[in-house]
Amino acid sequence: MxxxxxxxxxxxxxxxxxxxxxxxxxxxxxxxxxxxxxxxxxxxxxxxxxxxxxxxxxxxxxxxxxxxxxxxxxxxxxxxxxxxxxxxARHAGGVSVALPERQDVSAGPGSRALAVGCLLVAVVLLRLPLRASIAVVLRLKRNLVRRPATVTEGLAVLELAHAMSRWFPGRMACMELSLTTVLMGAARRQGLEWCFGHSRDPLTFHSWVESGGVVVQRGDDEPVADTYQRVLAV
Structure with missing residues (x-):
């Protein structure tokens, strides 16, 4: 069985x-x-x-x-x-798998609507040249952000971005999720850094979110600190 x-x-x-x-x-x-x-x-x-x-x-x-x-x-x-x-498997109810605890990502209609809106904006921005996307993010942060986000606040926004992304039929990987999270933080007047980096062996590229230089990630996300070298933070 x-x-x-x-x-x-x-x-x-x-x-x-x-x-x-x-x-x-x-x-x-x-x-x-x-x-x-x-x-x-x-x-x-x-x-x-x-x-x-x-x-x-x-x-x-x-x-x-x-x-x-x-x-x-x-x-x-x-x-x-x-x-x-x-x-x-559906009949494997007796199998014990220790899944990590998740934060409660329940949110009201306003937060869900904000998450969906930021996700759609992120998808549109990522169709532009990266320099244009970065310029828009910098302008939004300059006009909207009033204070840095804490790691806890950043994680709450990241969890909501993951939750709302599940309905999206297109590509939803690190670039889309990290940008959505940064945009949601800005919309809440909280500053998060949109980061880009690479690993060396094998050579791979990644995008993630930081708060004051601290990586914001869920327990099941790909490790960043020990794997990737940050090249750019927006």
Whole structure:
């Protein structure tokens, strides 16, 4: 009986170094699993059984403590579920997966309307050359912002941006979400930084939000501080 299923929106390709690249066609986000993660994902894709995935890893790494392997598999599966790369099968109600706690993103109609409006503005701005988008953001912040946002305020806005983005049928990745969050902060008179950076190996690019130099991110977001070097903050 399967515990997990891989959504049809997830497309998989094997890398040359034993790793695996995943594309979530629903979110437009790319994900990279190292060889260990690939072993677990392959087994879950083949059998859907969490126990089989743990066994496959134990057989591949017999010298590693079995309890430590199980903890690592639980953490990986939690991340995969949070990124919608893996889903609980409907009959798998007894499977325990430790999902991180989320902040309450309930909001009144006014906040939801503001989030949707900022999302649409962000999508339009990102169709312009980046320099034009940055110029608009700087002008909006200069005219609207009255004080810096706290990290808590920034996280609340980011959660709302994520919640409202789920209905959007187009691309909704780091650029769209980070810009929407910054625009919502400005509309609330709170200043957030729109940041751009890159990692070195492999060379990838990312956009995120900071508050006073502190990264604003949810528990299941891609790590920023240890992965990306900031190049620009707007």
């Amino acid at each position: 399967s515990d997990f299923v891989v959504p049809s929106s997830v497309h998989v390709t094997r890398g040359e170094r034993g790793d695996m690249v995943l594309l979530n066609a629903h979110t437009g986000q790319w994900h990279l699993l190292n060889e260990t993660g690939r072993v677990v994902f392959d087994e879950l894709r083949r059998t859907g059984d969490l126990g089989c995935a743990v066994t496959a890893l134990e057989e591949r790494f017999p010298a590693v403590d079995a309890d430590a392997l199980r903890v690592d598999v639980d953490r990986l599966v939690t991340d995969l579920v949070e990124r919608d790369l893996l889903r609980l």
